[in-house]
Amino acid sequence: MKSIPLILPLITLPFSGYAEEQQPAGMPQSPNVIFIYADDIGYGDLSCNGAKTICTPNVERLAAEGVRFTNAHSAAATSTPARYAMLTGEYAWRRQGTGIADGDAGMIIRPERYTLADMFHEAGYVTAAIGKWHLGLGDKKGTQDWNKLLSPNLSDIGFDYSYIMAATGDRVPCVFVENGQVVNLDPDDPIYVSYQKNFPGEPTGKNNPELLTMHPSHGHNQSIVNGISRIGFMKGGKSALWKDDQIADELTGKAISFIEQHKDRPFFLYFATQDAHVPRVPNARFAGKSGMGPRGDVLLQFDWSVGEVMNTLKRLGLDKNTIVILSSDNGPVVDDGYRDMAVEMLGDHKPGGPFRGGKYSSYEAGTRVPCILRWSGQVEPSVSNALVCQLDWIASIASLLGVEMPADAAPDSENYLDAWLGKDLKGRPCLVEQNAQNNLSIITEEWKYIEPGKGVPFNRNVGIETGNSPDPQLYNMYDDLGEKENVAEKYPEVVEKLAAKLAAIKDDRVGLPLE
Ligand code: NG6
Numbered sequence: 001m002k003s004i005p006l007i008l009p010l011i012t013l014p015f016s017g018y019a020e021e022q023q024p025a026g027m028p029q030s031p032n033v034i035f036i037y038a039d040d041i042g043y044g045d046l047s048c049n050g051a052k053t054i055c056t057p058n059v060e061r062l063a064a065e066g067v068r069f070t071n072a073h074s075a076a077a078t079s080t081p082a083r084y085a086m087l088t089g090e091y092a093w094r095r096q097g098t099g100i101a102d103g104d105a106g107m108i109i110r111p112e113r114y115t116l117a118d119m120f121h122e123a124g125y126v127t128a129a130i131g132k133w134h135l136g137l138g139d140k141k142g143t144q145d146w147n148k149l150l151s152p153n154l155s156d157i158g159f160d161y162s163y164i165m166a167a168t169g170d171r172v173p174c175v176f177v178e179n180g181q182v183v184n185l186d187p188d189d190p191i192y193v194s195y196q197k198n199f200p201g202e203p204t205g206k207n208n209p210e211l212l213t214m215h216p217s218h219g220h221n222q223s224i225v226n227g228i229s230r231i232g233f234m235k236g237g238k239s240a241l242w243k244d245d246q247i248a249d250e251l252t253g254k255a256i257s258f259i260e261q262h263k264d265r266p267f268f269l270y271f272a273t274q275d276a277h278v279p280r281v282p283n284a285r286f287a288g289k290s291g292m293g294p295r296g297d298v299l300l301q302f303d304w305s306v307g308e309v310m311n312t313l314k315r316l317g318l319d320k321n322t323i324v325i326l327s328s329d330n331g332p333v334v335d336d337g338y339r340d341m342a343v344e345m346l347g348d349h350k351p352g353g354p355f356r357g358g359k360y361s362s363y364e365a366g367t368r369v370p371c372i373l374r375w376s377g378q379v380e381p382s383v384s385n386a387l388v389c390q391l392d393w394i395a396s397i398a399s400l401l402g403v404e405m406p407a408d409a410a411p412d413s414e415n416y417l418d419a420w421l422g423k424d425l426k427g428r429p430c431l432v433e434q435n436a437q438n439n440l441s442i443i444t445e446e447w448k449y450i451e452p453g454k455g456v457p458f459n460r461n462v463g464i465e466t467g468n469s470p471d472p473q474l475y476n477m478y479d480d481l482g483e484k485e486n487v488a489e490k491y492p493e494v495v496e497k498l499a500a501k502l503a504a505i506k507d508d509r510v511g512l513p514l515e
């Protein structure tokens with residue numbers, strides 16, 4: 001296991017990368033980098049991307065001051081594989097055990113893996129992860145003792161500081177974990193977690209619906225925490241339980257403290273908010289404010305978090321020297337398992353914007369997510385249609401910072417720094433997208449090919465077309481952004497070429513030319 005020095009060298013590495021010559025005279029240090037990584041926020045959920053029924057002014061301002069991407073993707077249509085790929089620079093479908101993780105999963109990114117946080121470390125940065133984690137903790141599934149230091153934890157993969165939700169809002173344990181230790185735990189009330197069976201005498205959503213303040217629509221009928229039944233069973237740890245309506249405040253507060261504490265040295269902050277994942281419990285300040293029910297309200301709450309981060313940067317004079325990247329882990333879902341009125345109150349709102357499908361799907365709304373990069377003074381405000389993917393953040397930022405990554409690090413990540421900085425409108429020649437059944441698609445500027453795959457075509461629980469089909473699908477991205485007309489039979493040669501390219505990438509022979 002590698003050890004991370006507790007005290008990082010105080011000297012700041014010279015800013016030796018790509019933008020050196022453009023660096024303004026007197027720029028004190030390498031730029032800070034903040035990822036604001038939303039959960040389940042769709043392309044169409046933000047007013048900067050054309051939403052008319054919801055107003056997200058802070059994100060709009062960020063977009064107006066930076067590059068707003070229209071063809072940016074997460075690497076997968078669900079959280080765990082999207083985050084795995086983003087943090088390691090490796091497509092998650094190459095690895096077993098990277099599907100949607102239980103709350104008692106062991107660390108999915110093992111300590112020996114080189115991560116984005118390691119890369120920042122090498123450039124002399126202090127690093128933090130605050131918010132939703134969903135990539136496992138401790139050594140092996142189900143063997144954690146939540147009352148002790150969980151090991152390995154995020155400090156073993158390059159994060160100097162972490163304050164996280166172990167998995168998701170709807171999975172036990174419903175506690176924050178700070179640097180591997182459950183926060184506010186009373187030793188006299190230890191915490192137990194199981195994804196196998198309930199603890200004797202503990203109520204569940206299934207058996208005790210009378211105890212619920214929010215009812216499940218599907219799944220989510222196990223342990224009850226704060227009147228909401230979750231996935232998985234837990235017992236004890238009462239003093240450590242989070243309050244759902246305060247998660248955004250808690251995480252935003254921690255993000256601000258981290259920025260304040262490290263304002264004098266280069267820092268990397270991975271700020272993973274949990275709005276708009278279920279269960280959606282907006283703070284009273286936002287409840288009822290969107291006219292769209294809790295799902296709309298938590299979008300306003302997310303926008304508030306963004307505003308708080310931006311105000312902090314301004315207040316501390318870090319505005320110019322901080323790169324802020326905002327994106328989401330996967331596309332949107334309206335009913336994701338609770339009866340929270342999201343479907344009934346949706347009205348004309350289109351969470352996926354012009355795109356077909358949603359979270360879990362092979363269609364574009366699955367992975368084509370909101371994405372903005374702001375770097376005041378360095379990056380011209382613009383809109384970019386370049387094909388870009390979060391997978392490439394590690395290689396692109398390594399290039400910016402002049403970090404040479406080890407040869408075997410981040411194998412699928414490529415340096416598209418110019419595209420990220422809005423200077424090159426081209427981006428990737430192609431990208432592989434992964435849906436919830438691990439069926440893969442390949443997208444180029446012109447085409448989208450979805451490989452034949454197993455699974456139902458429509459997920460009735462969530463009301464989303466999955467894109468699964470026994471037949472090949474081909475869509476023209478120039479004429480048919482909404483993937484309405486499958487033209488696979490019309491253009492068999494394009495299908496053949498893209499299927500071969502996908503097979504080559506799967507096989508690791510990424511060099512096979514597209515033409
Ligand atoms: C699904 C959950 C869903 C959500 C998702 C993960 C059920 C019925 N559905 O299995 O509610 O938690 O997993 O979402 O349990 S993600 O954004 O973290 O990938």
Ligand code: CA
Pocket residue numbers: 039040078079277329330
């Ligand atoms: Ca998600």
